[in-house]
Amino acid sequence: MREYNFSAGPAMIPTPVLEQAQSELLEWNKSGMSIMEHSHRARHFMEMAHNAEACLRRLMGIDNNYAVLFLQGGARLQFASVPMNLTAQSKVANYVDTGYWSHKAINEAKRFAQVVQVAPTNEDVLHPERWQWSDGAAYFHYTPNETIDGWAYPFIPTPPDDIPVVADMSSCILSRTFDVNSFGVIYASAQKNIGPAGLTIVIVRRSLLQYAVEGIPRGMHYQSYAQNQSLFNTPPTFAWYLSGLVFQWLEEQGGVESIEKINYHKSQKLYDFIDRSDMYVNTVPVSCRSIVNVVFSLADETLNEKFLQQAKENGLHYLRGHRDLGGMRASIYNAMPEEGVDALISFMIEFSRLA
Numbered sequence: 203m204r205e206y207n208f209s210a211g212p213a214m215i216p217t218p219v220l221e222q223a224q225s226e227l228l229e230w231n232k233s234g235m236s237i238m239e240h241s242h243r244a245r246h247f248m249e250m251a252h253n254a255e256a257c258l259r260r261l262m263g264i265d266n267n268y269a270v271l272f273l274q275g276g277a278r279l280q281f282a283s284v285p286m287n288l289t290a291q292s293k294v295a296n297y298v299d300t301g302y303w304s305h306k307a308i309n310e311a312k313r314f315a316q317v318v319q320v321a322p323t324n325e326d327v328l329h330p331e332r333w334q335w336s337d338g339a340a341y342f343h344y345t346p347n348e349t350i351d352g353w354a355y356p357f358i359p360t361p362p363d364d365i366p367v368v369a370d371m372s373s374c375i376l377s378r379t380f381d382v383n384s385f386g387v388i389y390a391s392a393q394k395n396i397g398p399a400g401l402t403i404v405i406v407r408r409s410l411l412q413y414a415v416e417g418i419p420r421g422m423h424y425q426s427y428a429q430n431q432s433l434f435n436t437p438p439t440f441a442w443y444l445s446g447l448v449f450q451w452l453e454e455q456g457g458v459e460s461i462e463k464i465n466y467h468k469s470q471k472l473y474d475f476i477d478r479s480d481m482y483v484n485t486v487p488v489s490c491r492s493i494v495n496v497v498f499s500l501a502d503e504t505l506n507e508k509f510l511q512q513a514k515e516n517g518l519h520y521l522r523g524h525r526d527l528g529g530m531r532a533s534i535y536n537a538m539p540e541e542g543v544d545a546l547i548s549f550m551i552e553f554s555r556l557a
């Protein structure tokens with residue numbers, strides 16, 4: 203029986219998608235074999251790959267000024283790929299530090315670029331009018347949704363002088379609408395809203411493809427992938443296929459605008475419950491609360507292990523917060539049905555009654 207998975211990633215995949223994959227596992231589209239066994243240069247695979255990209259473009263409104271790349275290596279490799287692909291002319295890159303992942307991105311970028319943080323103090327991250335921009339910065343990097351902290355930017359920062367905006371959307375891509383044209387580069391690893399781990403999507407404005415540093419490894423070079431429809435080397439074929447099915451599923455749900463409303467509603471229900479209870483606490487300012495990663499702690503932290511154990515017995519998995527932060531976290535991405543959130547709230551009520 204399929205139970206509810208609240209993990210930040212790998213996360214739930216819609217059941218109809220898994221069922222379709224199951225039915226096509228031995229033979230895909232009357233082609234005599236599974237999609238995993240086809241050459242990635244053969245018509246069958248290319249057709250599937252093209253359709254997946256086209257569907258993602260429709261979902262996000264990505265026009266032809268942008269290349270959509272299907273890569274590997276996760277968001278963690280992008281922390282290095284971004285500076286290596288964008289700093290041929292200017293070595294200076296602006297960053298804003300809002301939590302766990304943007305911090306990691308900054309530390310990796312420091313190995314390849316001259317990182318300058320725009321917000322002088324933590325209080326300034328929500329006050330872009332106080333930010334200190336670098337003249338001629340190659341790009342500005344931020345993390346719209348901090349997966350671990352349950353914190354999301356309530357706006358898209360807009361740097362001066364057309365400094366391209368780079369966003370790590372690993373946990374928020376396809377969960378809410380973004381105007382792609384506001385960005386120079388969007389990257390996201392797959393295991394949250396896109397599909398299974400192994401695939402990393404990069405959406406890059408084509409005019410930025412000329413700024414890769416000399417000596418960049420070909421396997422990290424956006425341009426090499428853009429020129430080869432992401433078939434520079436063997437791509438993660440099954441992850442690509444399954445992600446294509448997720449895109450189709452999302453389109454059938456009414457697309458990103460519809461799912462955003464549902465995600466907002468699901469998270470609001472959970473936050474409302476937490477705010478009303480004496481037993482559970484969320485300290486993120488209301489305007490910065492993530493609609494996909496809801497962190498909370500128990501007022502009495504000695505009950506943590508008991509809470510997690512009983513949750514699991516009730517079919518509610520992976521609620522433990524990140525090891526660096528402690529507490530609890532309910533990740534409720536697109537594939538988490540509202541019933542999953544209802545089940546969690548019912549359990550939390552029951553637990554507080556008995557505790």
Ligand SMILES: *Cc1c(COP(=O)(O)O)cnc(C)c1O
Nearest residue numbers: 276277278303349370372373391
């Ligand atoms: C999950 C996540 C990452 C790490 O992704 P990997 O695929 O493990 O490299 C980075 N940034 C954000 C915002 C994430 O949510």
